[in-house]
Amino acid sequence: MSMIRRVPWVIKYRPRRINDVVNQEEAKRKLLAWIKSWPNVKKKAALLWGPPGSGKTSLVEAIAKELKYELIEMNASDFRRASDIERIAITAARRTSIFGARSKIILLDEVDGLQGRADLGGLEAIVKLIEISRHPVIMTANDPWDPKLRPLRNIAEFIEFKKLRESDVVKVLKRICSAENLVCEEDALRFIAQRSEGDLRSAINDLEAIAEGVGKVSLNIAKTILRPRDREHNPFETLRAIFSSKYAWQAKLAASQSQLDYDQLIEWLNENVPYYITDYEELWRAYEALSRASVYRGRIIKSGNWDLLSYVMDLATAGVALSQKVPRYKWARLKFPEKIKRMAETKEVRELREEIAGLIARHIHTSRRLVKSDVLPFLRVIFENNPRYAAKIALGLNMTDKMIQYLAGSKYNEVSKYVKYFSEMTKKTVETKLIQKEPSKKTPKAKKKTKKEPESSLLSYMKK
Numbered sequence: 001m002s003m004i005r006r007v008p009w010v011i012k013y014r015p016r017r018i019n020d021v022v023n024q025e026e027a028k029r030k031l032l033a034w035i036k037s038w039p040n041v042k043k044k045a046a047l048l049w050g051p052p053g054s055g056k057t058s059l060v061e062a063i064a065k066e067l068k069y070e071l072i073e074m075n076a077s078d079f080r081r082a083s084d085i086e087r088i089a090i091t092a093a094r095r096t097s098i099f100g101a102r103s104k105i106i107l108l109d110e111v112d113g114l115q116g117r118a119d120l121g122g123l124e125a126i127v128k129l130i131e132i133s134r135h136p137v138i139m140t141a142n143d144p145w146d147p148k149l150r151p152l153r154n155i156a157e158f159i160e161f162k163k164l165r166e167s168d169v170v171k172v173l174k175r176i177c178s179a180e181n182l183v184c185e186e187d188a189l190r191f192i193a194q195r196s197e198g199d200l201r202s203a204i205n206d207l208e209a210i211a212e213g214v215g216k217v218s219l220n221i222a223k224t225i226l227r228p229r230d231r232e233h234n235p236f237e238t239l240r241a242i243f244s245s246k247y248a249w250q251a252k253l254a255a256s257q258s259q260l261d262y263d264q265l266i267e268w269l270n271e272n273v274p275y276y277i278t279d280y281e282e283l284w285r286a287y288e289a290l291s292r293a294s295v296y297r298g299r300i301i302k303s304g305n306w307d308l309l310s311y312v313m314d315l316a317t318a319g320v321a322l323s324q325k326v327p328r329y330k331w332a333r334l335k336f337p338e339k340i341k342r343m344a345e346t347k348e349v350r351e352l353r354e355e356i357a358g359l360i361a362r363h364i365h366t367s368r369r370l371v372k373s374d375v376l377p378f379l380r381v382i383f384e385n386n387p388r389y390a391a392k393i394a395l396g397l398n399m400t401d402k403m404i405q406y407l408a409g410s411k412y413n414e415v416s417k418y419v420k421y422f423s424e425m426t427k428k429t430v431e432t433k434l435i436q437k438e439p440s441k442k443t444p445k446a447k448k449k450t451k452k453e454p455e456s457s458l459l460s461y462m463k464k
């Protein structure tokens with residue numbers, strides 16, 4: 001199990017000092033000048049853009065370490081919602097008073113990872129954070145022309161990171177070879193660098209895969225182990241490769257060449273392990289590895305410590321592959337994971353549920369989670385059994401048709417009849433009141449109608 005303890009090289013050899021970041025001299029100069037004169041700068045934020053694995057995140061981390069800034073680091077998945085961003089801003093502001101004068105940098109990593117409608121609020125919140133922040137905000141992205149990032153143009157300094165040259169990549173690989181006491185042929189390193197197309201992260205990963213598997217890096221071995229990068233493996237190919245791996249590195253390589261990310265990979269494995277492995281003891285070991293992977297996955301989410309990801313990957317790949325005493329090439333019909341299928345099928349309903357929960361949570365000042373567990377079930381009972389009362393609630397909370405449909409189920413027609421009735425009533429009552437305020441205009445008709453359903457409580461609720 002010793003391999004499971006190891007830290008991947010991309011993390012182990014992350015630049016610790018600004019000088020360790022190769023190339024990118026212009027970006028370094030610009031960013032350093034900007035940060036040192038903060039807050040006396042034209043633009044309060046900086047956006048570092050450039051190809052993957054070129055040192056954006058690394059440079060910010062190195063600057064923080066060397067200049068002794070406290071780094072508050074967040075990834076796109078952490079700032080989906082406006083409330084998250086507010087929390088960061090508040091935490092950052094607050095911490096000053098507790099820990100004294102130590103300056104901070106807020107790093108919002110991979111802002112172009114914000115996607116689609118659900119994240120719209122995220123970008124607005126970033127803009128707001130930049131406006132109110134008392135600390136420099138640095139963002140990273142790959143594509144500066146992404147229309148999503150347009151709102152940032154006027155408030156962020158755009159700093160370009162160049163694609164690394166082959167010689168830069170070779171330089172770093174050599175450094176690692178000597179630190180690891182590895183015999184590395186120069187040709188092999190050049191081959192790896194060429195293949196990485198300037199992405200140092202992938203070059204380091206390739207070097208590690210070869211070194212771990214063979215212990216020596218020669219051009220021949222590099223060519224055999226590293227398949228052309230032109231095609232990513234589909235889930236079926238990935239799973240077959242993992243189940244037939246003899247060595248840990250083969251299984252890990254299969255995962256790194258896959259279209260699947262690690263979450264999806266775990267789902268695929270969860271679903272398919274029993275089709276592939278039939279021996280009970282082996283099956284037990286495979287699921288043991290997967291469940292441990294999932295424990296680490298949970299810890300990453302709780303703690304934000306992404307260094308644990310290497311354990312997740314090792315357990316899910318090598319852990320599963322080596323649960324078999326003898327890895328066999330065996331044909332099995334692999335299945336698409338039920339969970340992913342179900343999640344896709346129920347996406348709309350889950351979103352609607354979230355919306356309703358959010359709506360109610362805002363009104364009664366509690367969490368969505370509490371609403372989902374303690375309020376929604378009762379609301380459903382009300383909507384299914386007392387359409388008249390349900391309609392009042394729906395109107396009071398300004399629910400959409402879809403929300404009513406979700407809560408009322410087969411009683412939807414009845415509830416919506418009442419909704420129409422009450423909202424017309426309300427309109428008329430308001431009109432009457434308006435007319436009443438004007439002196440001496442007779443409106444006997446309207447007055448009569450309001451008597452039919454006195455809705456003072458509903459009206460007062462809606463006025464809030």
Ligand SMILES: Nc1ncnc2c1ncn2[C@@H]1O[C@H](COP(=O)(O)OP(=O)(O)OP(=O)(O)O)[C@@H](O)[C@H]1O
Nearest residue numbers: 010013014021022052053054055056057058200201
């Ligand atoms: N210029 C560089 N100098 C030294 N090491 C680098 C450099 N660029 C990348 N690396 C190495 O590659 C790894 C990934 O780099 P980093 O996370 O900084 O890339 P990035 O530009 O932020 O990429 P992405 O856009 O994918 O987030 C680092 O851990 C580091 O080991």
Ligand SMILES: [Mg+2]
Nearest residue numbers: 056057109140
């Ligand atoms: Mg990065």
